[in-house]
Amino acid sequence: MPEGDQRQGPSSASAAKPGFLAKDIVLANPCKSWPQSSRAWLHQQESNTWPTAEMKKYAKSTKCFVVGVGSRASENAAFEWRFSTSLAERCLMFNLNITQIKCYILMKMILKTYIYVENLDNESYISSFMCKTVLFHCIASKPSCVWKECNILNCLNYCLFTLNNCILNEHCPHFIVHENNLMAGKFSAEVKQQLLERMSTLIPFDGISLFGIQTDNLGEKLQTKFNIINEVHHDIPQSDECIMLITANLLGHIAKAVLKIEKIGSLETLLQTVIQLKIYYRAGNMLEKTACRLLVPRHCTSIGSLIASQNIQINNTVSPQALTWIEAGLDSDVASSRLKLASIMYCVGNTEIAALILSHIEEQYKIEVTEPICDCYKFYKCGFKTGFGQLSGQYGVGSLKDIVAFCVKFSTLEINCVLHELQYEMFRSTQEDLLHRGRRDNWMDCAVVDSLPYHYFLQYKTYSFLQRPAEQQQALTKLGWVIRTEHNL
Known part of the structure; x- marks a missing residue:
């Protein structure tokens, strides 16, 4: 790791400093072909399901990578590499409708507000990547007619319920590489109990919890919209x-x-x-x-x-x-x-x-x-x-x-x-500098x-x-x- 950077999974991350943004870089090596474990997913051609055949065809044309991070459950974690299908996942994200995107964002906001539990290494146990994976599984298991704006609370409830089951079973399979369990060795029995207790306050999800979200003043904006409070907070930007x-x-x-x-x-x-x-x-x-x-x-x-x-x-x-x-x-x-x-x-x-x-x-x-x-x-x-x-x-x-x-x-x-x-x-x-000049120097x-x-x-x-x-x-x-x-x- 470069001095001042922190390792977060396969990435090298550094915090924001005066005048500079935070950065998060993953060094990834492209593979010549997709791993055997993913080919079954690529070649499934069911009709009227998500992802569509067209999306899988595009995903198949993208590269797969290996990144330097081992499994937490392995004895040889320091020597292992993990498959990364980030380009295929990006294709899936770009094909979400607005309701599915809102579900993903709301899941992250809810976790940050009510579920966030940290270990000594300052790492969240339920990551954004897990939320995204849970969402993918939920979209794939429900017909497309379910994912409508008028039904967003039911969709969000289903996503949270699925996440709760993943925590309960300590099993959250990667959407493409199913053998990769994202929760393997992720948390102890004590942390698992804490997570389940906090999740139990949200399931079934009735939407009231959204009023407590402070991110982007969402809770306050919702309360204003439903006339629960009469005054708009001064931090909320006006249209002009x-x-x-x-x-x-x-x-x-x-x-x-x-x-x-x-x-x-x-x-x-x-x-x-x-x-x-x-x-x-x-x-x-x-x-x-x-x-x-x-x-x-x-x-x-x-x-x-x-x-x-x-x-x-x-x-x-x-x-x-x-x-x-x-x-x-x-x-x-x-x-x-x-x-x-x-x-x-x-x-x-x-x-x-x-x-x-x-x-x-x-x-x-x-x-x-x-x-x-x-x-x-x-x-x-x-x-x-x-x-x-x-x-x-x-x-x-x-x-x-x-x-x-x-x-x-x-x-x-x-x-x-x-x-x-x-x-x-x-x-x-x-x-010596002149000998190593690049075209942008x-x-x-x-x-x-x-x-x-x-x-x-x-x-x-x-x-x-x-x-x-x-x-x-x-x-x-x-x-x-x-x-x-x-x-x-």
Whole structure:
């Protein structure tokens, strides 16, 4: 196990940390064929039953795996491997109707609320996988006409009753590999008694227990719906709040997609990309035109910056051609393209112009609204700002240029447009690193920084050059402030 990870069955799991999501990874080796124990299930071709012949035909075409975990009931558990039919099970899950899905979710909620018993290793005795397996067995044993929304409580009662029998007999056969008993050696006689006692309070299931479920405030929502309580809890999002949350997330994902698709390369590559985007724009539908409008400005800025870098290397000036390309890309977002222009002006000694550009950016960058967006590494955002959500709902993708601040990215070909302190970022790789480069490791040669910190740092450098110490100190103070207070850098 990697340091800090925990073993959970065949998986390596790590908890969420500030800025990073929890992860759960299973290393699985594909088999050349399905195991003998599963072939009987695959070749059963009963009519009018679940899974259908079509589903089994698809399942048969998927791979089967082995994963590194032994049976709890075995003396050789440390050396054993378990068959995993996860792709076939995913096919079954995708073919559930809405009532069956709701039964599965409610079973998990009920277990979490009323049945959850833990051992010393912090492992639940009744897992989500067992719930899913019980559901599969129940669906296979009842006609499809039973699984309707109007009959959901009876369906849920049947699932809980089946789970209770599995605990009673300590036998829950895997739905596909029947010889695999999911409950073999899973719990002691004492734990079994505790589980059965807790299950007895739910069977027969009358639905009242749903009111006690705190997950997603389900119990409270149900009580409100049936007028059991008159007040809606303040934590339950209202419809306009939900819309704001969804539109903010959609705009955030679109902004990330723009960064992900943006090419880093030579001048010829970027020019060819812009020509292709122009062709797509002319021939495309409304969505394709929108996509091109979002992508072109970023590429224009990069082209202008590449030409400027060549100009600076030759004669320490910036050509009108470079400025024209940069100007075409200024509205890609609130700050990043303008920051590239300010950086270029600083590098050629036009610090007065750089100061003016930076002053304009500061006016445009509304701290309480503008969201920094970056796609350089997997990062869990700490929620969007309220103002960002409101404006994204009002103006859609058109608000990208007004309320999103992309990170500022310089490739090695733009090195002459970068502040000296950032150039070190382009030389992080040792000779040994370069030998083991993958096709996705080119970012190691780039200098990348969030817009707002770069803005204040560039201001600090510019005012230092112009010998304006009061404004220089103010820029330094703001730089420290943004690093301490902006959660989404």
